[in-house]
Amino acid sequence: MIELIIAASLSGTFLKGTDLNRLCQDASPQCTSYVLGVVDGSRAAVAADRTFCLSREIKSSQLRDAVKHHLEEEPEQRHLPAASIVRQVLHEHFPCPKPNGR
Numbered sequence: 001m002i003e004l005i006i007a008a009s010l011s012g013t014f015l016k017g018t019d020l021n022r023l024c025q026d027a028s029p030q031c032t033s034y035v036l037g038v039v040d041g042s043r044a045a046v047a048a049d050r051t052f053c054l055s056r057e058i059k060s061s062q063l064r065d066a067v068k069h070h071l072e073e074e075p076e077q078r079h080l081p082a083a084s085i086v087r088q089v090l091h092e093h094f095p096c097p098k099p100n101g102r
């Protein structure tokens with residue numbers, strides 16, 4: 001794992017989707033930790049934009065499983081930065097309600 005982070009940091013992106021896909025096999029704790037890190041970072045960075053909304057009932061395993069499923073179903077996106085993939089999945093699976101019910 002350390003080698004993966006060092007190599008990725010030298011390339012300018014910490015993880016690619018291919019790396020995250022590898023981590024997400026067998027419900028790895030590293031996969032869950034990465035997804036939750038992106039969630040926390042995205043919440044702080046885009047609080048005003050509200051690109052995704054998570055209820056208190058959402059479990060970390062649900063977030064991990066959504067990302068894992070996306071990586072399995074969309075292998076052509078695995079070359080993208082892993083954080084971008086996670087944010088895309090969160091936006092698609094956990095959208096914020098439209099203002100005024102629209």
